[in-house]
Structures are given as structure tokens and as C-alpha cells.
Amino acid sequence: MNDVPLVEMRNIHKRFGGVHAVNGVCVDLYPGEVVGVLGHNGAGKSVLMKVLSGANPLDDGEIHIAGKKVTIANPREARALGIETIYQTLALADNLNAPANLFLGREILTAFGTLNDDAMESEARKVIQRLNPNFTNIVSPVKTMSGGQRQSVAIARAIYFDAKILIMDEPTAALGPQETRMVAGLIKQLKSEGIGIFLISHDIHDVFDLADRVMVMKNGRQIGTRRTSEVTKDQVLGMIILGKLPEEGTEEDLKGFH
């Protein structure tokens, strides 16, 4: 593993009106590492990740990418830094087909500067084929597709453009068991290619086996970060529910979960 983190977020603050959605959070991510970002709904994990993806620019704090301080004002700047995001809502334009969604904002153009739909369809077929071999009817509008197919489009969009940093927000929420295994396999493969992945979930079982480290948030604050090899699921659950570090939690507290 490299010494310089891919991502270093320092003392991040984000407020929405009176709500302090992210309050002084620090997190880092190394190449080939999976960091689970855990917490209840409303803990601030999605907001924190949207700071990194450019959807919600930060109010205060610093972001370093590969050791260099950067500002990320919008999704375009995040993409330019090699940060790709799979949003919980998938962020697909339902009226467009899969290739159009995959290349939205980064279309392949012809020599005349017009859209090269055939080239985009061809490329889309290749990348989607890899993810979901049964998914061939990619040129229908996305709204006619199943949840798994839509998810495939969103994932394909994130991995096609050689991302260095991948943010996955509840990537398996809409999927069945087989597709969930497919995503898990994909995460392992991307990890082996040296991509850093933030995996956001409210469910520890989705994350624990895949993540190298977990970072737990509660009410906008960071509870702590631990290596998954050094803690148990129950201890992490304690961090999520009680907002206490494993050292602070008592056996009494943990009994309540079972």
C-alpha cells in the first residue's frame, strides 16, 4: 500500500440552514482500499460523500487528492479528478437509453462534433456485457428497465471512465441476491486494480466483509474509524447505534443487540 492517501478529507463541515449535517469529519482512503462509511439514515454519510463528489460543495475544511489540496465546486470538477459516484438514486435520466446515460456529460463525438451514438452504443455494450451478461436490450429508455439493469447502467457509468476513486452509495439497495454478489465481485476486482472505494451503507452486513476499514458517523459527527480486522461486527454496531467507540462500550450495551 502507498504512503500517500488517494483522498484525505480534513475537518469537513457542511450545513443546511440550521442543520449541521457534517460536523468536523476527517477520513482518508488509500489506493486499493475499501472504506465503509456507516451510520443510520440521516447520520450525514451521504452528505459527506456528496462533498467529495461535488454535488454539495463543502462549507469548511480541506480535501487533498493524491497529496494535493483541491477544491471541488461541482460534479464536473470531481470527475476531472477521477472521482466517480454511484448515487443511491442512481441519477439516471429515465427518458434516455443506457448508452446516453452512460456517456451523459462526456459524450463520444464524431469528427463533425455531433453525437456518435453508434460508438457510444458499442462501448456501452462492452462495459455492460462485463457487468451483466444477460442485459442486452440497452437501447430502450432506462425507465423500461428492471432495478438490476438500471443499477448496471449506473455502475457501468462509474467504472467506464477509469475512475481512481469510487463512491458507492448503497449500491446494492435495489438488487437481488445474485446481483448483490455480482457487485461484491466487482468491488474486489476494482480494489485489485488499485482503485479506492468508499462504500456507503446503513447496513453493516453489506459492508463488513468487503471493507478494509469502517468509518462510523452519527448525527453529523464522526464516531471513529477502525480496521475491520481489529473489531467485530457487534463492536461496529455499537458504534453505529450508541455512538461509542468499542473501548467505551460495555458488554451490557452490546447485549441489547441480540
Added chain:
Amino acid sequence: MPDQTQTAETEANLFRRFIQVTKLDTRMLAMMGALFFIWLVFTIMTDGIFLTPRNLFNLTVQSTVVGIMATGMVLVIVARHIDLSVGSLLGFTGMVIAWFQVEVFPLGAAWNWPLTVVIGLACGALLGAWQGYWVAYRGVPAFVVTLAGLLMFRGGAWLVTEGRTIAPMDPDYQMLGGGIDGSIGATWSWILGGLAIIALIGGSVYARIRRQRFGFGVKPMWAEVGLIVVGSALVIGFVMVMNAYTLPRTDTPRGIPVPVLILIVVVIAMALMARITRFGRYVFAMGGNPEAAELSGIDVKKNTLMVFIVMGVLCGIAAVVTTARLNAGANSMGLMAELSVIAAAVIGGTSLAGGIGTITGAILGAVIMQSLENGMVLLGVSSAMRQVTIGLVLIAAVWFDSVYNKNRR
């Protein structure tokens, strides 16, 4: 499996297979069917007057102004906005054009009318930008901004000359409106028709080669040839009708009217803009899911501004055709046109929920509305009854659309 069931099944699926193979838009086919039905009924009821070259020629010219603006309205509505100001914008821009042409610039100067056309288009673009700015960068709903525009530009049109009508326009300029000299004659009509057919064939071949190069499936040869034959027949039929209408007291064919040429150019440009440019793709993406468009790095504000600028320029073009046809600048130009334009777009399949609509559909919508209007005038239906009828057709069209969309899913 008995043979009979097989046959019945095949027949039931024959139409669906035909659609799949030819990749035709079923909605567009349904609209063409509706238009054909309307024409048939009016032809029977008017003892054939409706289908005379003279009437079809007039019908075509009458559809141009609404048609030109409807192509822009499609983009506006697809992007989840609305533009209520297009009639007033046409009126104001038309008055500006007429004022410059008749009262400011020297009459008879060769550069006079071309310059006023440029001024008209620039004026449309500027006012479109004004509205787009408030919608995109100041977050005022388009309904409100363009409602204000409807009032302001109508008032502005009056202010240009304090309500006076300005006439006459430059004789050359009048050709743009399709008057007596405003057609291109038989020879040029055939030349353009021929070019259109060549473009049709060339386009099909080019698309086929490109798809084959990527190894995608292509339409069977019979479908490809069939579509070209049908398209060519439509082009030839159109040119023949336009040439069959002669100048008064002569046998000289008129040919395609200049405003219809303008409409054709606008439709081609707008359809290409919608389908093969980034801007067009972004407008549809913004309409389908504004949040997704933003997250994909699309500059939603800039593209919204652009949509309103395009709409403004189209209003400028419509103003040119209107003043040239009227041979004057008058305050009432484009009064209530916004409603016809929105109706044409909606009848043509543009969804007010955003994200869905086609330029060609809007043109068909404009022709359907104008056919109803024209046919009822021939039948001597009162203006009040015509309004009632067209209102009912609007509801029926949107109802049909929602049923159609439900069935398709």
C-alpha cells in the same frame, strides 16, 4: 402445435413485427393516421374542395408561423419549462422589423430588408436571453417570467409606434411571406425535391454502413427500400401539389412557397439539434431528470438559457414570415399564438411532464390544428365553434397520449 393457432398468432404479431423491423415511431404513425382521417372527412364534406392544390397550398403556408415556433416550444417543454410569451415576442419583434424597414432605414436600399431580418433575429435572441436569464440564473419559474413577457412584449409592440400599423414592406422582403411572387417556381421545386430524395437515400446508406461497421443489426433490405420509396413518394407528391397551384390567370406553377422552405430549414435544423448535438441531448436529460443532469456535470443553467435564446430566435423568424405575409407591422400580430404553439407541441406528443417530445411531431401537430381550422372555415363553421372543436381535440390528443403510454409500459 396445430397450424391454425400458429397462423393466428403470426397475424396478430405481424404489425408489431413490422414496427420492430422498420423502427417506425408508432405514435407518429397514429398521428399521420389521424391527419389522413381528418383530411378524408373534410374532403368528403367539402365535395373535394379541401384537397384542391389551392387549398393545400394555403394550408401549408398557414401552418408555417405556428410550425416554426412549435419546434422551439418542444425544446422548452421538454426541458420542463413553458413559454407563454411567444405570441407577444413575435408581435414586438415584428414591429421592430417593420419600424426599421419602413421608417428608419431608407426605402428601396438593397441592404435594408436583409439588415432588418438580422435585427429581428437578434432582437428575438436578446429577449429570449432576458427570459432565460431570469428562469435559469434567478430561479423564477418560466410560467411567471414568460407570463410577464406576454404582457411586456405586447405592450412593447404598441410602444414602438404608439399603436400605428406600419406598411408597406419592401417588395423583395414580401417574398419571405409567400405572396404572389413568394414561391420558387416549378423547376426549383423539382430540384429541391430531387435533392431531398438524394439526401434520404444517402442518409439511409450512411446510417446502414455505420451500424454495420459496429456490427449492429440493420433493417432488412425490403424495409430500408420501402421506407425510402414511401418517403420519396411523399416528397414527389408534395412538389406536385405545390406545382399544381398556378399563378392567377396563368398556367405558371407556383412551386414551393418561400415561408414553407423556411419552415423546412428550421425543422431540419431543430431536429438535428435535438438528436445529434450535445445541447439537444442535455435538454432531454434535463427534462428527464434535472438532478441527474446536474450530477452528470451538465451546466443546467447555461443550457436552460440557451433553450430560451433558441425559442427567441425562432419567434424572430416567425415575425419575419408574419410581417412579410401581412406586408405590414401591426399590433395584433401573434395575438394568442402562444396557445396555438403550445397546443401544436402537445398534440404532437410533447409531454408537459418534460423529457419527451419530437420536432416532427410538433409539426404534425401544427398541420393537424391548421387542417381543422382550414376545413371548418371551408365548411362555414363559426369562429366560436372552431375554438370549441380545437379545444376538444387538444384534450382528446393528450388523453390518447396518456392511454398510449400506459399501454406501452
